[in-house]
Amino acid sequence: MDNINKVPVSLRGILSKDRGDISNSSNINAREITESLNYDGETGDVYKIWIKNFFLNILTLGIYQFWGKTSLRNYIVGSYELAKHRFEYRGTGVELFRGFVKLSAYTLLISIIIGIPLFALYVHFAKITPTFSMGIKFISYVLPVLFFPFIFAAIYKSYKYKISRIAWKGIRGRLEGSLIKFSLMAFFLRHGLNLLTLGLLSPILRRMEYKYIIQNLYLGNTRFTFDDSVQNRDFNSIIFTNLITLLLTIPTLGLSRKWYHAKLLNYLSQCTRINDISFKTTFEWLDLFKLKTKNFFIIIFTFGLGGPIILNNNARFFANNFYVIGDLNNLELFQSKINVGATGEEFADEMHLSEDLGF
Amino acid sequence: MRATFFDGKTSSSHEVNFTIADKSIIGRIKDGTEVFNWSLKSLKLLQIHSENKPAIICNTEHDTEARIYIEDSNVYQSLSKELNNFHSIKKDIIAGWKTLIFMGIVVLCFALIPFWVVPTFSxxxxxxxxxxxxxxxxxxxxxxxxxxxxxxxxxxxxxxxxxxxxxxxxxxxxxxxxxxxxxxxxxxxxxxxxxxxxxxxxxxxxxxxxxxxxxxxxxxxxxxxxxxxxxxxxxxxxxxxxxxxxxxxxxxxxxxxxxxxxxxxxxxxxxxxxxxxxxxxxxxxxxxxxxxxxxxxxxxxxxxxxxxxxxxxxxxxxxxxxxxxxxxxxxxxxxxxxxxxxxxxxxxxxxxx
Structure with a gap:
């Protein structure tokens, strides 16, 4: 317990049994003011919302899902607290529904513009010439690949929407950046090149993508930065870890990759800054593995009904390993006037593209 | 009655004392400066007070990004009583259902395209x-x-x-x-x-x-x-x-x-x-x-x-x-x-x- 007295008051809260005594670890410098992210959501409360959503979805033939999703996000985001200030989710079901209606209209329009001539061509020529038939078949296989980058655009749009609806100390987040640039980068580099190089370039490509997101991330009018100037040694070790864990993937049934993922996540968060504030995560490969395994078995044994447990576990795990270093009182933030619509959000959801942002 | 106020423009928080008078809620900081004066009709309860979560109130007419956080359950209870259990919330729920019905009609209209519009104009x-x-x-x-x-x-x-x-x-x-x-x-x-x-x-x-x-x-x-x-x-x-x-x-x-x-x-x-x-x-x-x-x-x-x-x-x-x-x-x-x-x-x- 001696250690507790040596660290600033703000850090004492995190030296609990749950979070582990991190003051002994080299991860956190005890002389810096460190704030921990707290999460106090209860599985029971998540279940209440989840069950309500389930029945209202049935009653309204699925229309309630937009409001249901919002109320769940409201609860999860509102359960995070940083420096005694709660996060707030400001999205509404109506805007999600509006996004869905817009998307449906676009889809209908695109289907009419592209679908009818294609269908006519197929119907007319496919049965006449076998070569043409093969050509059409080839196009039908290639066409979805051409649309693949748009999926990443939708994911990025969904990030933009979610971030813009999260507020802390009354200030909304904001994600800028080009959808096209992100989607091309994600498609050709993060996935394409990564696949071609059998994952060898994974750390470089993932860092590039993360850097792009962070450099376009704002809290109010204050921009986040990605500073990797002092972390080069760490990054070399990540490249090495990637190589080793790739080689060990088959003998360890993929377990080795958790080591790499934990290291990479910790590295990326260390490179993230907003003014004088920096971030730190303390993910350990074994914890990450335990969490994923636990989640897997919960899903299997509850036949999918354990979703709320997983949601809550993930949120708590993220909060327990996330720290903010620096004096948050000195962080003066101003609200941004820019607003983001919800169209892409719904597209990403329709395509089951929602990615875990820690909540 | 004490609360924390965010003006929605900056991240600075203000500890305020608020009073309810003449169909409005007025918040003042320590030195007596008025930081908000919101009409009761415009109030919207974003989050109900619970054991570990504060009540969050916003204004629907102006300064919509500003928030009042009420941590103290006694303050919340007395405010809730004063405001007749937040009429605006009920209105909001009704408005939610109206929107839901309206949106349902929109969806039905979309569904009508293949099942009514297309057959009618075949x-x-x-x-x-x-x-x-x-x-x-x-x-x-x-x-x-x-x-x-x-x-x-x-x-x-x-x-x-x-x-x-x-x-x-x-x-x-x-x-x-x-x-x-x-x-x-x-x-x-x-x-x-x-x-x-x-x-x-x-x-x-x-x-x-x-x-x-x-x-x-x-x-x-x-x-x-x-x-x-x-x-x-x-x-x-x-x-x-x-x-x-x-x-x-x-x-x-x-x-x-x-x-x-x-x-x-x-x-x-x-x-x-x-x-x-x-x-x-x-x-x-x-x-x-x-x-x-x-x-x-x-x-x-x-x-x-x-x-x-x-x-x-x-x-x-x-x-x-x-x-x-x-x-x-x-x-x-x-x-x-x-x-x-x-x-x-x-x-x-x-x-x-």
């Missing part, structure tokens, strides 16, 4: 679809059917050509298949399928001519094409269950063959058949006899053989049709006895499916 839609497309749609509907049944004869055969020629329907492709059901189909792209079951059931060539004339009536009125477009929403739903295009086409064919024309369409085709037969000097009495026999057989076999007699079950009431086709006297057969025998033998010689 005639107009058909006008903009080139004939080669409807021809190929017919081909595609027929192909899966032909995987199950074989073509026994077509318009290229002399006897069938003779009937088609006599009925001024040389432009129509007539196919006889080894299908044992007593049925005939008109398909998009000017195609008629006559099942062997129907030919075996017929007693004279004029009965067959009557059935063909009826199907030609459907084709002239473009009923198959209209039916295809009208049922497109439903057909896509049925087809949507299949991932492979082959399965989709098969189920579209199945749905097309199983679905019936409207009574109005059947009457149109019957009237066309009557007129055509009269025009070429054939009395419809044969067709009336055909239906009389069918009625008897249908009554007798309806339980065991309804599938085979689907032609009659899917058409208007047989008695009404007998009435329509009934007339005095008899006319000369469209085929000679030898030709009729040859025609009947087409189906006898092969194994029916």
């Amino acid at each position: 005639g107009e839609i058909l006008k903009i679809i080139p004939s080669f497309i409807t021809d190929d749609i017919g081909k595609n509907i027929m192909n899966p059917y032909l995987r199950k049944y074989k073509i026994v004869a077509s318009t290229n055969d002399q006897v069938i050509h003779k009937i088609a020629n006599r009925l001024n329907s040389e432009d129509i492709n007539i196919f006889v298949t080894n299908d044992k059901s007593v049925n005939a189909y008109a398909l998009p792209g000017k195609r008629i399928i006559l099942c062997c079951g129907l030919i075996s059931f017929a007693d004279s060539s004029n009965e067959i001519a009557g059935v063909i004339a009826h199907e030609v009536g459907h084709i002239r009125a473009k009923h198959p094409e209209k039916r295809f477009i009208s049922n497109l929403g439903g057909l896509l739903l049925i087809g949507g269950r299949h991932n492979d295009s082959l399965g989709f086409v098969t189920s579209v064919t199945q749905a097309f063959v199983n679905s019936a024309y409207s009574r109005k369409d059947e009457n149109t085709a019957d009237i066309y058949a009557t007129k055509t037969l009269h025009k070429v000097g054939i009395k419809t009495t044969a067709l009336a006899d055909f239906f009389k026999r069918a009625e008897k057989k249908y009554e007798k076999d309806s339980a065991s053989n309804s599938e085979l007699l689907s032609y009659f079950s899917s058409h208007p009431k047989t008695s009404e049709r007998i009435k329509l086709f009934q007339e005095e006297g008899e006319s000369k057969e469209i085929l000679s006895p030898t030709e009729w025998k040859e025609f009947k033998n087409m189906c006898k010689a092969i194994k029916l499916e």
